[in-house]
Each structure stands twice: as C-alpha cells, then as structure tokens.
Amino acid sequence: MLFHVRMDVNLPPSMPEAEAAELKRVERDKAQALQASGKWRHLWRIAGQYSNISLFDVDSVDELHTMISTLPLFPYMTIQVMPLCRHPSSIRDDDK
Numbered sequence: 001m002l003f004h005v006r007m008d009v010n011l012p013p014s015m016p017e018a019e020a021a022e023l024k025r026v027e028r029d030k031a032q033a034l035q036a037s038g039k040w041r042h043l044w045r046i047a048g049q050y051s052n053i054s055l056f057d058v059d060s061v062d063e064l065h066t067m068i069s070t071l072p073l074f075p076y077m078t079i080q081v082m083p084l085c086r087h088p089s090s091i092r093d094d095d096k
C-alpha cells in the first residue's frame with residue numbers, strides 16, 4: 001500500500017540547540033534505516049520549508065501509523081497522509 005505523506009516540522013524555539021541536534025540525529029538514523037528497508041521509499045525536502053514529502057510502501061495503515069508515530073520528531077510534526085492507488089491512465093506497469 002502506497003501513502004503520500006507530508007511532514008511539517010515545528011521545533012519549539014525554546015528547545016536547546018544541543019537537544020534539537022540530537023533529536024535530528026536520531027531521526028535521521030531512523031529515517032535512513034526505514035529507507036534501507038524499502039518501507040520509506042522516497043524522501044524529499046519541500047524547497048524553502050522545514051517540511052518533507054515522503055512516499056511510504058507499507059502492508060497496512062496500522063504499520064504506517066506505527067512507523068510515523070514512533071519517529072523521534074513525531075511530537076513536533078504536523079502530518080498529512082494521503083492513500084494512493086493506481087491511476088487508470090497511468091502508463092507505468094509498476095508502482096515505483
């Protein structure tokens with residue numbers, strides 16, 4: 001199952017710089033592990049914003065929820081999820 005996910009990060013300005021840096025480091029490690037697993041298929045920065053557009057390929061909505069809600073930055077993100085299905089006019093024969 002494919003999901004388009006937008007994540008907008010809002011770290012509180014009062015958060016100490018070292019704490020924010022550590023949070024981002026742990027987040028990066030987790031995001032890269034999920035990408036290596038094939039579950040987090042695409043990760044793109046939205047130009048000019050502390051936001052990303054991602055494509056997840058998971059087995060269920062519950063799996064997606066668990067994946068997203070256990071991200072270290074989850075408490076500081078606004079997240080929008082859009083389920084995707086094949087477009088009847090698509091000429092691609094895969095979903096890559």
Ligand SMILES: O=C(O)C[C@H]1C=CC(=O)O1
Nearest residue numbers: 009027028031050051052
């Ligand atoms: O920077 C972000 O967009 C937030 C989050 C998503 C992946 C990652 O490494 O951090």
